[in-house]
Amino acid sequence: MVAREERLSGPQPMERSEESKDLEEKIRNALGKIEECFARLLDLDVDDLVLIFVGNVFGGPLGGLWLRELAERCRNSLHTAYQAYKETCDKHINPFLTNIGDPWQLDAAASAWSAKIGGPVSKQASLFTPNSMEIIDYWTGDAKEAYDAFLPTQYAAIEYVSSLANELNPLLTQCASAINRFWFDIERAAATALAELIMVLNRSFTPDILMVPGEAIQTFVNSVLNAREAVKTAAEEFTQTAANLEKLLHSNVALPRGHWPRPKSAIYDMERWGTGEGR
Numbered sequence: 563m564v565a566r567e568e569r570l571s572g573p574q575p576m577e578r579s580e581e582s583k584d585l586e587e588k589i590r591n592a593l594g595k596i597e598e599c600f601a602r603l604l605d606l607d608v609d610d611l612v613l614i615f616v617g618n619v620f621g622g623p624l625g626g627l628w629l630r631e632l633a634e635r636c637r638n639s640l641h642t643a644y645q646a647y648k649e650t651c652d653k654h655i656n657p658f659l660t661n662i663g664d665p666w667q668l669d670a671a672a673s674a675w676s677a678k679i680g681g682p683v684s685k686q687a688s689l690f691t692p693n694s695m696e697i698i699d700y701w702t703g704d705a706k707e708a709y710d711a712f713l714p715t716q717y718a719a720i721e722y723v724s725s726l727a728n729e730l731n732p733l734l735t736q737c738a739s740a741i742n743r744f745w746f747d748i749e750r751a752a753a754t755a756l757a758e759l760i761m762v763l764n765r766s767f768t769p770d771i772l773m774v775p776g777e778a779i780q781t782f783v784n785s786v787l788n789a790r791e792a793v794k795t796a797a798e799e800f801t802q803t804a805a806n807l808e809k810l811l812h813s814n815v816a817l818p819r820g821h822w823p824r825p826k827s828a829i830y831d832m833e834r835w836g837t838g839e840g841r
Contacts, residue, residue, distance in 0.1 A: 603640050755781070762774050
């Protein structure tokens with residue numbers, strides 16, 4: 563009774579793998595460091611930039627309106643880059659970091675499915691060959707006729723279950739690959755942008771150098787959007803595949819009335835069995 567209750571309760575939710583937790587931590591750390599870099603850059607106002615440009619670029623107190631305009635352009639460029647970064651994170655990254663997914667668990671589930679269900683079912687299906695279904699010619703009577711009619715439905719049923727078993731494994735592994743690709747693309751984009759910002763902070767602030775964050779963030783945004791589009795397309799394909807699988811699962815073509823094909827009673831009535839002349 564205890565075992566039956568445990569089966570009826572269903573499997574317990576799997577805990578997140580350590581790999582999934584590590585990946586989330588890496589991405590959060592990289593995004594946090596990008597925030598810190600921008601905080602340092604945006605802490606400089608226009609007057610600060612004017613003084614820096616005079617010292618680093620022009621070698622003396624030249625001043626002038628044109629120099630202030632240059633500082634304002636650099637300052638605006640930094641603000642624009644930061645806003646683009648924040649909007650991209652808020653829309654395409656942060657909502658998913660709270661539910662990052664776990665491709666490693668999907669791969670494990672796919673392997674377990676193949677080992678415990680898909681493989682054994684496929685093996686059983688392979689046993690249904692023309693030779694294995696051949697009926698010995700000296701068996702006659704109603705039972706033989708009932709069994710003869712029963713075999714094709716058995717074959718259709720095992721083929722149906724085998725197709726379900728074989729289609730689920732690639733669906734799980736492909737979903738895992740798509741999730742992996744998305745997050746590793748995000749991680750790479752964040753790492754590249756962070757490296758560019760660190761380079762800027764370690765260099766003398768010139769107008770050219772202060773334009774680098776804008777270029778770096780534009781590359782970051784493009785990479786994130788490409789990754790988002792790729793995983794969106796994959797999700798649509800997987801949703802359609804899952805819907806087809808669900809439709810197949812509830813089809814009654816191979817399992818009439820929703821259960822495994824059952825033989826006619828004549829098969830069990832051994833008194834009505836007959837045999838012809840043996841070979």
